[in-house]
Amino acid sequence: MNVRSFLRSRTAVVAATAATAFALGAGGVASAADDATTAASSLVLGLIPVENNPGQPSSVTLECDPVGGTHPTPKEACAALTEVGGDFAKLPNVSGVPACPTTYAPVEAVAEGTWNGTxxxxKEIFTNTCFAAxxxxxxFKF
Structure with missing residues (x-):
């Protein structure tokens, strides 16, 4: 499955799940009585193995303002993106962490969605998931 197909199918699943949860008034999703607001920023993040990497794709959702989604640390991820105005290319490297393993298992980090309505x-390729994070x-630490 190519990256676009993966993200389209993942986005469709997320949208369908959110619509179902909304209709059922599930926790964490505004009900009609709450005046149904959506997150100002809603993203699908994916790590897609490339070249000869036999790994499996993984993805999470990230919502900011209000914070939510399936990302393991959405508050921190939203704060990092807020610092750079939602520009993934400007995200700084994490400092003060041990070196990543030198294993060559390239992944493409992809993000699709909206940031403050934009x-x-x-897309960016990293040597492995550690370097992507x-x-x-x-x-992209998930």
Missing amino acids: PVSY IGTNNV
Whole structure:
């Protein structure tokens, strides 16, 4: 499955799940009585193995303002993105962490969605998932 197909299918699943949860009034999703607000920033983040990397793709959702989604540390990820105005290319490296393993298992970090209502489409290839996390201020640490 290519990256675009993966993200489209993941985005469709997230949208369908959110719509179902909204209709059912599930916790964490505003009900009609709450005046149904959506996150100002809603992203699908993915780590897609490339080249000869036999790993499996992984993805999470990230919502900011209000903070939520399936990202393991959404508050920190939203704060990191807020610092750079949602510009993934400007995310700083994490400092003060041990070196990443030198294992060559390249992954493409991808983000699709919106940041404060502006469409986002980001792609960058990293040597492995550790470098993807460190190179994006842990936004891709999942």
